[in-house]
Amino acid sequence: MHELSLMEALRDQALAAARAEGARRIAVIRLRVGELAGVEVEALRFAFPVVMAGTIAAAAELAVELEPAECHCAVCDAPFPAPHGCCDCPRCGTISRRLLRGRDLRLLSLEVE
Numbered sequence: 001m002h003e004l005s006l007m008e009a010l011r012d013q014a015l016a017a018a019r020a021e022g023a024r025r026i027a028v029i030r031l032r033v034g035e036l037a038g039v040e041v042e043a044l045r046f047a048f049p050v051v052m053a054g055t056i057a058a059a060a061e062l063a064v065e066l067e068p069a070e071c072h073c074a075v076c077d078a079p080f081p082a083p084h085g086c087c088d089c090p091r092c093g094t095i096s097r098r099l100l101r102g103r104d105l106r107l108l109s110l111e112v113e
């Protein structure tokens, strides 16, 4: 399950950030997950307590913010929703290969105590 290793990497990032702030414990870990990031949110939620066990984030809450995917149309010079990856612009039909967002999995913020 690659969500487990992704979550391990996010944990290390979160712990490093919390340590830099001198936190005693992490209350909330907020992630942004792109629609096209290729991860299952359910699998992330499953991995979360497993990888956080024994750390200052053991009792933390996982908050997931979903990011819709968008492509940029060069003809319209505007973004359009692309839930299945880059495709044709719904306004003018031009095929766009420029994905603006929706592929990321990243740490958004932490709430620490």
Ligand SMILES: [Zn+2]
Residues within 6 Å of the ligand: 073, 074, 075, 076, 077, 089, 090, 091, 092, 093, 094
């Ligand atoms: Zn267009």
